[in-house]
Amino acid sequence: MDLTRHLHTFGHYLKTRFGEKVHKLSLAGDFTCPNRDGTLDRGGCTFCDVKSFGRDAAALSIAEQIAREKHKTDRARRYLAYFQAYTSTYAEVTTLKALYDEAAAQSDVVGLCVGTRPDCVPDSALELLADYQQQGYEIWLELGLQTAHDATQERIRRGHGLTDYRDAVQRAHRRGLKVCTHLIAGLPGEDDAHVHQTLATVLDIGVEGLKLHPLMIVRGSRMAAQYRRGEIAPLTQQHYAALAAELIRHTRPRWSIIASPPPRRRRP
Numbered sequence: 001m002d003l004t005r006h007l008h009t010f011g012h013y014l015k016t017r018f019g020e021k022v023h024k025l026s027l028a029g030d031f032t033c034p035n036r037d038g039t040l041d042r043g044g045c046t047f048c049d050v051k052s053f054g055r056d057a058a059a060l061s062i063a064e065q066i067a068r069e070k071h072k073t074d075r076a077r078r079y080l081a082y083f084q085a086y087t088s089t090y091a092e093v094t095t096l097k098a099l100y101d102e103a104a105a106q107s108d109v110v111g112l113c114v115g116t117r118p119d120c121v122p123d124s125a126l127e128l129l130a131d132y133q134q135q136g137y138e139i140w141l142e143l144g145l146q147t148a149h150d151a152t153q154e155r156i157r158r159g160h161g162l163t164d165y166r167d168a169v170q171r172a173h174r175r176g177l178k179v180c181t182h183l184i185a186g187l188p189g190e191d192d193a194h195v196h197q198t199l200a201t202v203l204d205i206g207v208e209g210l211k212l213h214p215l216m217i218v219r220g221s222r223m224a225a226q227y228r229r230g231e232i233a234p235l236t237q238q239h240y241a242a243l244a245a246e247l248i249r250h251t252r253p254r255w256s257i258i259a260s261p262p263p264r265r266r267r268p
Contacts, residue, residue: 024079
C-alpha cells in the first residue's frame with residue numbers, strides 16, 4: 001500500500017525536500033539515562049530492558065556505525081543520523097558536539113535526528129542542534145512523551161511529567177527546531193480514550209511530527225514480569241491498527257507521521 005496517498009509520511013517529507021529517498025540510520029552514542037544511573041531510578045521505565053538498546057553498537061565509533069547501517073538500507077544515497085539508543089542529549093554539550101560532529105562529517109549524511117527524554121533537554125543541547133540547522137542540516141528533536149497522563153507516567157516509572165514535555169517543546173520551537181513526539185498506545189491502565197486525550201494535548205501544544213508505537217513487551221523488562229503474571233496484555237493487531245488509523249485522522253494534514261506496526265507475538 002502506498003501510504004503517501006492517505007497521509008503525510010516522514011519518508012514522503014524527506015523525498016520532497018531532498019528530491020530522493022533518504023534513510024535514517026540508527027546509532028548509539030553510549031549514553032545512559034537518569035532513570036538508570038540513579039539520578040531518578042535504577043531500573044529504567046517498566047517497558048524498557050536496560051540491556052537491549054545499543055550497547056553492542058556503542059562499542060563502534062559513530063563513523064563505523066554509519067558505515068555498518070548503510071549496508072542494511074535499500075538503495076538510498078543520503079541519510080539522517082538517528083541517535084536513537086538511550087537518552088541522546090544526556091551528556092555534557094562538548095560530548096554531544098563531538099558525537100554529532102562525527103555523524104555530520106560524513107559526506108552523505110544530510111541531517112540529525114536526536115531521541116531523548118523531555119526532562120533531559122538543556123538549552124545548551126537545543127542551541128547546539130539549532131546551530132546544525134543553521135548550517136543547512138535537517139534536524140529533528142525526537143521526544144519520548146509516550147502519554148500525556150501523569151498518573152500513567154508514574155505507573156510506568158517514567159520519571160517525568162507533561163510539564164517537562166511542554167517546556168521542552170516550547171524551548172525547542174523558540175529556536176526554530178522541529179519536534180517529533182513518540183506516543184505508546186496500550187499502556188497499562190489506559191484505554192483508547194486516554195490515547196485520544198494524549199493526542200489532543202500534543203496537538204494543542206503543537207509539534208511537527210508524530211510517531212505512534214504499540215506497547216511492546218520486551219523480554220527482561222519489568223512489564224515482562226507483569227505480563228507473565230497476567231496483569232497486563234498488549235493490544236491485538238486489529239485493535240492497534242484501528243486505533244492508529246483513528247488517531248491519524250485527527251492529526252494535521254502536513255504532519256510527518258510514522259505509525260509503527262505491531263510486533264509479532266513472542267512470549268517475553
